[in-house]
Amino acid sequence: MTHDTAKRQAAETAIRYVEEGMIVGVGTGSTVAHFIDALGAIKHRIAGAVSSSDQSSEQLRGLGIELFDLNAVGPLPLYVDGADECDGHKRLIKGGGAALTREKIVAAASKRFVCIIDASKRVDVLGRFPLPIEVIPMARSHVAREIVRRGGQPVWRDGVTTDNGNWIIDVHGWKITDPVALEAELNQIAGVVTVGLFAARGADVVVCGQDVID
Template sequence: MSQNEKRLAGEAALRYVEKGAVIGVGTGSTVAFFIDALASMKNDIQGAVSSSEQSTRQLKSHGIDVLDLNAVGPLDIYIDGADECDPHKRLIKGGGAALTREKIIASASKTFVCIMDSSKQVDVLGTFPLPVEVIPMARSHVAREISAMGGHPVWRDGVVTDNGNWILDVHGWRIVDPVGTENKLNQIVGVVTCGLFAARPADIVLVGDRVLG
């Protein structure tokens, strides 16, 4: 069921893609279905801004031009998945370690469409460990600061982000104030960004081919 919902969500996202647009494209298994579906429209769009090397490779394999965000300016739409989504369309992202580029593209886009399967729906964020991207030399410092906030950070050993940084996954949180938690984490020196997409949540959430809310 999960794989079918992911495929349906990826295909349903095409309805939001306008001709002549530059599309922001995220990362992950559901986005992979979207990229495959987007190939059918490759001659109708200018290209895509990609959030990861993984998505870049898949886009290029379909003959879709991958563009630099600095060269194209604001985007009309960004399509990406999520690891968790609450009823207010606030998200946890970063299971694929692409959270910083994903957050940049989401911030630069007028509309953020989140595509996912129903297993990602939660009442309160935090069951999925919250990824935090950190500068390598600050790993222990950031971990101590997060521990003081009541979280249990675990270094994702062996993982290096496309930006050359490391990931701490924070366990044991029930995030009842996602915006406040996001702001606090972003103020810790050494944090690049965190995987809470709450200050800038999704605008539209597709669960399979169904629009949430």
């Protein structure tokens, strides 16, 4: 089975969590693009969506799905998004698509977070995929020094600006055995906007192809 087939299967499996009249939180990325297509087929059953990125917003609008501002709708019943890595405790690394800040906000505002992945994203220990950190541009060097002090290898994702106007540092060389503690620690570095660890608030359900882990 190809990765794309597995991604499509995960997206189609996640549709079962969408209920009548919902406003659905929607993430970003190649797997989520399949979910948005599947959502378009049942758009008459939902009230609309809250999107975590300009890219997803454009796709949702193209399918005629109404978009809502998170401030206008309060807590969401459901958020569906992908991940770059997922461990056995449903803790994630996200941010390969540079949308981590809005993704983390929508996840925090949602009652149920369904993460859709293919098997290549499953790991025993997080960190094989470089950890994205969104930073205020003027803080890039300061944050990079703090990462080096903690044993990481920071690489500026040159040429990439987030939807929020910030920059991304990708951290290589970490085996993240305590992602909750590391997420909390990195959040305290001045200039860090968001850390791509979704550990304090991980996924509630992981859909890997047709397999459901809850």
